[in-house]
Amino acid sequence: MTKPQAIDVMEPTNENLPREKFEELEAFINSLPTTKSALIEILHKAQNIFGYLPRDVQLFIARKLGIPGAEVFGVVSFYSYFTTKPKGKHTISVCMGTACFVKGADKIMERLKEKLGIESNGITPDGLFGLKDVRCIGTCGMAPVMMIDDKVFGRVREEDLDTILESYRRKEILV
Template identity: 60%
Template structure:
């Protein structure tokens, strides 16, 4: 059984973080030639290890890099790439770049928000789906684009959204 590092949970989804993951992150940080100027690099690694960047991971990084926790939080909250809440089991990314927007990405986003009962950047209460608006995904010829997990759906029409979503709902 793996040892858990329990640091005052802030909500039900953030109860226990495995000590092994903190050890892996610590090894990574210790392996850096220099820690100054590596915050974003360390945050990328931490998000890869933990799947997201909860408060306790941010504070751990701040202590290990000897920088204020507010600076770490500022970077995490500034960049859309970083998540401070656990993502859903299924992540739906809707491209909102110019080509996708012109071809109706806003209508697709509105439909998914209504269907899932969440706004962009949120996760459903059951933790199943996370909905994100993302900038250009580099598939403009397929606009509008919806990416569910690793699967890319191109030239998506609003009337296809329920069929796409049905593939990922729990049976």
């Protein structure tokens, strides 16, 4: 049996996660008057900093708090707000409920997959868009419906998709 290798808590093992973000998270944790009962608050801050909670971030938090990594993972996996996978800057949700499906939501989803070059639950290589199918958005009278972030698009047609996507791409250029 080999001896486990010691890892500096400031040294991320995933080179895609910037050290500066770990430093920002550590500064936040150190600024708390107490870390007792602060795990959820720390996880929210970490997800805000990193955009998601990969294994390295969870282990970093566990080490900083002196708790088992399994405890951190248990909280992350229990609450639906937390995600362990990167999300696109803009989340596109296509309603696949009965009304939307009957009105062509499946065709909208297929066209988006084609245009973005990703599958459902994927993100574009540039990180701009994430795509997911959802069961119901609650606006059946406007079927088929999709949302980008918190904005609802009703009565969506395949020919509308280029204009909608381009408006979000333009916003990124202006920022």
